Amino acid sequence: SRQLDPLVIGHEHYDTARAVQNTLQRYKELKDIIAILGMDELSEEDKQVVFRARKIQRFLSQPFSVAEVFTGTPGALVSLQDTISSFKAIVEGEYDHLPEQAFYMQGGIEDVVKKAEELK
Numbered sequence: 302s303r304q305l306d307p308l309v310i311g312h313e314h315y316d317t318a319r320a321v322q323n324t325l326q327r328y329k330e331l332k333d334i335i336a337i338l339g340m341d342e343l344s345e346e347d348k349q350v351v352f353r354a355r356k357i358q359r360f361l362s363q364p365f366s367v368a369e370v371f372t373g374t375p376g377a378l379v380s381l382q383d384t385i386s387s388f389k390a391i392v393e394g395e396y397d398h399l400p401e402q403a404f405y406m407q408g409g410i411e412d413v414v415k416k417a418e419e420l421k
Contacts, residue, residue: 325354
């Protein structure tokens, strides 16, 4: 896509978006293996990919203001730079220690960290 061009969006945004795409694609490839053999048969590296991809998927579920009347969850506005740095940190494993359910329907990464504390 022309919009995902490092000259248009910047190198950090481009590199992070590609890393997220690659992680999600690798997870998609691993789903068949998981379905047949289970998670235990994956290498540690592949397990890491699966865990990070699942966190990415849940982190993409940001609560929107327009949905507040339906969900009862206040919408969240997260800056582009915070979004990029958060996804970069997830892909790089900075949040491997947090449970994946903490990433669901949160705004910024600080909300995820707070939710993880509540889940303990």
